[in-house]
């Protein structure tokens with residue numbers, strides 16, 4: 001493995017005009033996918049594969065679009081005319097697609113996001129967009145679960161937040177130990193969701 005310094009040097013070299021993020025060009029990415037195809041044992045120049053590197057690069061652009069999204073900014077617009085509403089708000093079963101950072105294999109699952117507002121709420125679609133912004137990155141499920149809860153907690157300042165994520169990891173189901181039909185459940189509870197057993201229980205009841 002190259003050290004971070006070496007990696008930076010390589011990326012800098014590929015982008016001599018500078019730029020703040022040293023992203024390699026699309027041409028270099030497609031060349032890398034041609035190398036991978038050749039490494040698998042196939043011929044990247046045969047008809048069926050000739051367009052594949054460009055397609056895969058576009059697909060990666062979608063899979064990892066979360067890096068160009070700011071989850072905190074998504075939650076900036078809030079509404080405070082809520083007539084004193086102070087009960088739990090739960091968006092259930094938000095479907096997401098992510099990729100594990102160890103194998104770049106799909107993680108397919110759903111997230112349940114709940115909070116108890118403290119004077120202001122966000123549009124519910126924004127909760128789903130926060131999930132998506134973190135999912136569309138290289139992830140481990142535990143970290144993603146914490147990131148979603150922490151961001152809602154820090155930006156919205158609610159009385160409490162609960163996040164539950166349930167997902168199948170293709171690095172486990174289609175390779176390695178090959179155990180299908182398993183899913184991983186992770187959760188992060190903050191504020192009253194952590195401190196108050198009844199609140200936690202109510203949330204868990206809404207997510208099962």
Ligand SMILES: [Zn+2]
Nearest residue numbers: 100102103171
């Ligand atoms: Zn993995």
